[in-house]
Amino acid sequence: MSADRHQPFLDLLTARMDGELDATGVAKLDDHLAACPSCRAVAHEYEVDRERMRAIRPAEPPRDLWARTSAALDREVADDRADVLGATFGGRRGRGQLRVAIGSFIAASLVLAIAGGELVPVAPPGLATATPFAIAAQSVNFVGYADGELTLYHADVSEVCPPRRLDCADGPDGEAVVRLAGVSARQMTMNQTGQLLISGRDDLGAEVFAIVTLPDTDPTAEPQPDPTPADPAATGVKGATDDPGATRDPPLEPTDTPTEEPTDGPDVLPSVSPAGSDEPSPDAQITPPPSPTVAVATHQPILSGVIATGAAAAWSPDGTTLAFSAAPADRSLGSDVYLWRPGDDQAHAITDDHASLFASWSGDRVVISRADASADDGKITAETQVVDATTGEARSVDLDTGWLPSVDPTGRFVVFWHGRLVGRAGQVEPEDGRLYVADWRSLDPWRSKRSTRTEDGPATAASPAADEPDAGPTDPAATPADEADDATEAPASPSADDAAASDAVAEDGPTVAPDEGASDEPSEEATTAPATSTEPTAEDPSVEPAAPDAPFVLDRQRAVSGRTKDWVVRWSSDGRAFAVWTGEPGSVGRGSLIVRSAPTAAAPSGDILVDRVRAGRSFGLGLERIAWVAPLDDGEGELWLSVWGDGGEGAVKLRRLESLEAIPAY
Amino acid sequence: MTRDRATARAVVEELFRLHHAEIYAYLARMLRDDELAADLTQDTFVKAYRAYESLEDASRARAWLYQIASRTALDELRRRRIVRFIPWTGESRGADRSAEDTAMQGRFSAEMERALDAIPERQRNALILAEIHELTGLELASALGVSHVAARALLSRGRESLRQALAVERARGGTHGAAERPSEHGEDES
Numbered sequence: 001m002s003a004d005r006h007q008p009f010l011d012l013l014t015a016r017m018d019g020e021l022d023a024t025g026v027a028k029l030d031d032h033l034a035a036c037p038s039c040r041a042v043a044h045e046y047e048v049d050r051e052r053m054r055a056i057r058p059a060e061p062p063r064d065l066w067a068r069t070s071a072a073l074d075r076e077v078a079d080d081r082a083d084v085l086g087a088t089f090g091g092r093r094g095r096g097q098l099r100v101a102i103g104s105f106i107a108a109s110l111v112l113a114i115a116g117g118e119l120v121p122v123a124p125p126g127l128a129t130a131t132p133f134a135i136a137a138q139s140v141n142f143v144g145y146a147d148g149e150l151t152l153y154h155a156d157v158s159e160v161c162p163p164r165r166l167d168c169a170d171g172p173d174g175e176a177v178v179r180l181a182g183v184s185a186r187q188m189t190m191n192q193t194g195q196l197l198i199s200g201r202d203d204l205g206a207e208v209f210a211i212v213t214l215p216d217t218d219p220t221a222e223p224q225p226d227p228t229p230a231d232p233a234a235t236g237v238k239g240a241t242d243d244p245g246a247t248r249d250p251p252l253e254p255t256d257t258p259t260e261e262p263t264d265g266p267d268v269l270p271s272v273s274p275a276g277s278d279e280p281s282p283d284a285q286i287t288p289p290p291s292p293t294v295a296v297a298t299h300q301p302i303l304s305g306v307i308a309t310g311a312a313a314a315w316s317p318d319g320t321t322l323a324f325s326a327a328p329a330d331r332s333l334g335s336d337v338y339l340w341r342p343g344d345d346q347a348h349a350i351t352d353d354h355a356s357l358f359a360s361w362s363g364d365r366v367v368i369s370r371a372d373a374s375a376d377d378g379k380i381t382a383e384t385q386v387v388d389a390t391t392g393e394a395r396s397v398d399l400d401t402g403w404l405p406s407v408d409p410t411g412r413f414v415v416f417w418h419g420r421l422v423g424r425a426g427q428v429e430p431e432d433g434r435l436y437v438a439d440w441r442s443l444d445p446w447r448s449k450r451s452t453r454t455e456d457g458p459a460t461a462a463s464p465a466a467d468e469p470d471a472g473p474t475d476p477a478a479t480p481a482d483e484a485d486d487a488t489e490a491p492a493s494p495s496a497d498d499a500a501a502s503d504a505v506a507e508d509g510p511t512v513a514p515d516e517g518a519s520d521e522p523s524e525e526a527t528t529a530p531a532t533s534t535e536p537t538a539e540d541p542s543v544e545p546a547a548p549d550a551p552f553v554l555d556r557q558r559a560v561s562g563r564t565k566d567w568v569v570r571w572s573s574d575g576r577a578f579a580v581w582t583g584e585p586g587s588v589g590r591g592s593l594i595v596r597s598a599p600t601a602a603a604p605s606g607d608i609l610v611d612r613v614r615a616g617r618s619f620g621l622g623l624e625r626i627a628w629v630a631p632l633d634d635g636e637g638e639l640w641l642s643v644w645g646d647g648g649e650g651a652v653k654l655r656r657l658e659s660l661e662a663i664p665a666y
Numbered sequence: 667m668t669r670d671r672a673t674a675r676a677v678v679e680e681l682f683r684l685h686h687a688e689i690y691a692y693l694a695r696m697l698r699d700d701e702l703a704a705d706l707t708q709d710t711f712v713k714a715y716r717a718y719e720s721l722e723d724a725s726r727a728r729a730w731l732y733q734i735a736s737r738t739a740l741d742e743l744r745r746r747r748i749v750r751f752i753p754w755t756g757e758s759r760g761a762d763r764s765a766e767d768t769a770m771q772g773r774f775s776a777e778m779e780r781a782l783d784a785i786p787e788r789q790r791n792a793l794i795l796a797e798i799h800e801l802t803g804l805e806l807a808s809a810l811g812v813s814h815v816a817a818r819a820l821l822s823r824g825r826e827s828l829r830q831a832l833a834v835e836r837a838r839g840g841t842h843g844a845a846e847r848p849s850e851h852g853e854d855e856s
Contacts, residue, residue, distance in 0.1 A: 007822075014822040018802050045829050052778055053797045058691035062704050065690065069682060069708045076715050077675055434701070562705050 009036070013043055017050065064594060067612030068562065071592040074614050075584060078633055134159045135648030140641060142620070142627060143180070143188060144657045150180040150198075153655070157641055160650030179296045180212055187308055189322070191315040195342060197322055198299060199308045207307050207329040209347060210299035211340070302340050303347045309335035310357030310404060312568070316364055317409045321389065322347075323366050325358035331427075337368055339389055350389055362386050362407040362444060368394070369404050371421055371428035380421040380428055386445055395445035403430060407440050410575035411447075413598055414440040415560060417567060430565040435580060437599055437606065438557035558605040560596060570621045577609055579621045589617045590631050595642070609644045610651075629657060674718035681727055682711050688799060689735050695794050696739040698779065706742060710735040732801060732809035736791055743787055781831035789824030796821050 012029040015021040021029065033040050137158045143150055153176055180198070187199040196212040306326035313324030320341060327335040334354035340347035351368065359367040366387045373380045384397040384405055399405060405416035419433010441447060561567065566583030576598050583591040593615035596606030610626060616637055619628035624645035629637035630653075642651040689710055694703035713734050714721075721730050782790050792810055795801045801809050807817035 010826055011818065011822045014825055015818065017825075018796065018818075018821070020803060020818070042826075042829065045832075046825050049778075049825070049828055049832065050797050053793070056695075056778070056798075058687070058798075059694035059700050059703065061687055061690040061707065062700075065686060065704055065707060066682065068704070069686075069711050070679075072708050072712045073675060073678065073715055076712055077671065559701055562701065 009039055010042075013039075013046060017046060064608055064612055067594065067608075068592065071612050071614055133161070133648070133650065135643060135650065140627060140654065142639060142654075144639070144655070151176045152178040152180065155654055157652060157654070160641070160643060160648060160652040180299070182299055187312055189313045189315060189324075191319040191322070193319065193342070197313050197315075197324070197340075199313065199324070199326075202299075202301070202304075207305055208301050209303040209306065209308075209313075209324065209326065209338075209340075210301045212297050212299045302344070303338060305329050310337075310369065311359050311406065313358070314361055316361050317573070318364065321364075323358050323361065323389075325356060325368075327354075337366060337387075339366070350387065350392065357404065359384065359404045360406045361409075362440070362446070363411060365389065365446060367397075367405055367407055369402075373423055373428065380423060382421060384416075388446075397443050397445055399443060402436075403433070406569040406571065406578075407444075408571040408575035408578065408598065409573050411440055411444065412575055413554060413578075414438055414443065415569045415571075415578055415580070417564075419563075419565070432563055432565055434559050434563055435561035435567060435569065435582075436557040437554065437560050437578075439554040441553070552599065552601050554599045554604060558599065560605055566591070568617055568619070570619070572621050572623055574623055577621065577624070578606070579610075579619060579626055581615060581617060581619060583617070591615060591617065593619055593626075593628050595621070595626055595644075610642045613640075613642075627654075632656075674715055677718065677721075677724075678711055678715045681714060681731060685728060685731050686711070689731055692732065692794060692799055693735055693739055695798065696791065697742065702742070706735070706738050710738050713738065726805070726808065729801065729805040729808040732795060732799070732805075733811055736795070736809050737811065740787060740791065777832065777835045781828055781835050784831040784834070785824060785827035789820055789827050792817065792820040793824040793828060 009029070009032050012021060012025055012032070016026060016029055033043060135158065137156060140155045140157055141152060142155070143152050180196075182203050188196055190196045194213060197209065198212055199209045200207075202208045202210070303326060305328060307329050308324060309327050310325040313322060315322050322340045323337065324347075325335050325337045327333060335357050336349045336351045336354055337356045337358045338347040338349050350366065353370070355370050355372075357369045357371075359369045361367065366389055368385050368387055370383045370385070371380050372383060375381060382401040382403050384399045384402055385394040386397060387394045397405070399416060400418070401421070402416035402418050403421065405414045407414045415435055415437045417430060417433050417435050420431045421428050422431040423429075561580055561582055564582040568581040569578060571578045577595055578598065579593060579595045581591055581593045583589075591614075592612045593610070594608060594612045595610035597603065597609055599606050613628065614630055616629040616631050619626060625641060625643040627639060627641045630640055631637050637657045639654040639657055640651055641654055643649065686707060690703055690707045693706045693710070694700050697703050697706070710731065714731060717734065721727060782793070785793075788810075792806065795809050796806055804814055806821070807814040810817050810820065812820065
């Protein structure tokens with residue numbers, strides 16, 4: 001049948017299918033069909049095609065879609081506020097055009113909020129604030145700027161408001177404990193013994209990495225009875241026993257600032273055994289108020305004339321060694337990775353290639369990312385190695401072009417960024433990509449026999465879908481059709497039968513290659529496709545024991561963020577939760593934060609523990625709690641604490657802060 | 667935040683509750699990239715907030731949202747020139763279907779995907795909006811941002827283009843003829 005000749009008929013047919021054909025038209029069409037067998041066949045095909053299209057089940061939106069949309073709307077609202085403040089009354093948009101039927105929308109919205117519908121919208125202004133409820137007492141320490149100086153605060157929290165309601169009455173303000181003189185920080189990281197690494201500037205404005213040993217004036221120094229279930233690790237970690245947080249409260253990881261590179265690292269305060277995490281902090285003891293005298297701490301420079309690179313500095317899980325990467329402040333050379341241990345005068349470099357970035361710790365080994373721009377085609381590729389700091393031996397990770405992987409402290413999972421790297425002003429920068437979570441046990445080159453990989457051997461990775469970086473690695477949409485066809489055949493999860501073959505697979509190399517097919521799943525439970533992973537055997541004696549409830553093996557990497565080029569990932573010290581902060585495009589240090597559980601069979605991308613909130617880059621993740629700074633329009637911020645788990649679920653505002661920067665909490 | 671903007675925010679939140687799933691599904695179908703669809707769904711509602719004043723009739727909010735989503739999707743497609751084939755993800759999650767059903771569905775949908783990919787974007791857009799999201803008449807025209815007549819023409823051409831593209835796909839597969847389709851697919855004539 002010629003479409004041209006039959007076009008009038010086709011139009012009639014379409015109109016009838018859509019119920020837009022009047023009686024005259026129907027009669028005309030029927031006459032045509034009666035005389036035209038091929039037209040009847042076409043009509044039949046149209047109906048079949050329609051049914052086939054309708055039979056395809058719709059994709060389900062990711063669970064965090066509202067959270068991310070809400071955060072984006074918040075930014076719009078904030079922009080509007082700025083417009084209103086900065087412009088004459090009336091704003092930049094026309095007004096008065098819509099007055100019809102809005103009331104019904106509002107009413108519906110309010111009903112929803114009251115009825116607890118799934119959307120849980122933020123209540124429009126003017127509604128009553130949420131009612132706080134009691135939770136197990138939490139002891140929180142944090143650092144903020146006050147009067148131009150860094151000050152360590154302490155606060156006790158005993159009640160929060162229900163989640164997603166950020167109109168809660170203020171919580172405790174916190175008391176100043178220690179002032180940190182002589183240095184301004186962009187990044188801070190603390191270990192179990194109260195040693196705080198600061199990277200920032202000294203009094204003279206020079207870039208410096210310095211250690212501040214907090215004095216024993218910490219008001220939390222009073223030993224507290226620990227009513228939590230026996231937890232030897234928790235009660236014995238901190239030798240000085242000067243921090244009830246060691247025994248009573250889930251530590252929150254100190255964080256860095258908006259000006260720093262993406263960060264990573266395990267919790268730094270008293271490491272609590274995984275068993276301890278079962279009890280977040282159901283402690284009823286309230287820490288005594290701080291001494292009215294605010295002590296002053298001084299700093300010890302350990303590296304000068306450099307600026308931080310790579311992920312944020314992090315203490316090893318056992319708290320004995322600090323790792324970070326830095327480059328000369330004048331950028332005369334590239335970045336190298338440094339270690340420092342208490343007692344050392346200076347940090348010492350463990351790389352000398354001027355192209356290494358600290359990514360995270362994997363047990364007592366250091367995970368390093370390097371970028372290689374030497375390819376003839378100009379592509380920048382990434383390589384990840386795990387380095388034994390004692391012997392210097394480095395083993396490559398089959399992570400394809402994964403960047404700055406953050407290994408969880410229990411060694412089960414890793415979150416890494418995969419996307420397009422670009423060279424800019426002599427530096428390699430992430431351009432566009434996503435964060436993925438994958439099974440680290442199948443990747444750790446020190447874990448299995450495949451670790452015979454040579455020191456300098458490039459990651460040969462390459463699962464069938466090991467995507468070509470130039471195929472639009474950051475842009476799934478740009479993947480050529482023929483490559484993407486592979487993505488339609490995402491392998492099923494490795495079955496138990498695959499376990500026996502895991503080593504063999506591992507020796508073949510690639511176990512995880514972030515594939516853009518990942519994008520065919522919502523971020524919440526995004527599967528990435530083709531890349532398969534091994535099913536690591538749990539018997540390898542060289543491996544740190546997994547968390548007690550960790551039989552689950554993540555079969556393939558899962559996307560855990562939308563597109564981003566600015567991010568921070570942190571794991572809780574028990575590896576049960578990780579927080580992902582992603583920067584807001586065009587903004588420095590502002591973005592959104594979400595906390596997920598470690599992957600489980602039921603939630604391979606992790607359950608959302610704290611829904612997306614607007615946050616500055618600084619945040620501290622502890623056991624079943626997180627502290628973050630909510631940016632305010634005036635450039636200041638509010639420190640918030642969110643808790644989850646058996647101890648209660650909710651959030652509370654602690655203190656207004658003069659800056660979004662340098663607010664680690666723990 | 668002014669009262670108007672507070673209202674806009676509340677309206678958009680309500681629209682999100684009512685329509686985000688279908689908007690997301692639509693974008694996922696257009697782009698065949700779930701994560702990108704999520705990003706663009708977010709963009710759609712942010713744009714809705716910005717363009718709140720252009721919603722002149724609340725009863726047409728759904729079509730208005732589709733119009734925003736449609737423009738967003740077409741802009742993205744033009745920008746990225748998506749040409750690859752990604753499964754329409756729903757089908758891979760059918761835990762309650764038999765393996766045979768799943769295999770059949772997968773084959774059919776893959777064929778449908780390729781056929782849809784082969785037709786012009788605007789026609790595909792019209793087809794998806796009309797056939798799957800059941801926009802009709804003025805709603806469809808509004809979502810497509812064209813006149814009613816133009817929308818009907820797009821849809822008409824789209825159906826024919828799809829039919830021919832499917833024929834090409836079947837010819838490539840070399841196993842099925844158009845006349846056999848209904849019985850092969852187990853789909854009765856509707």
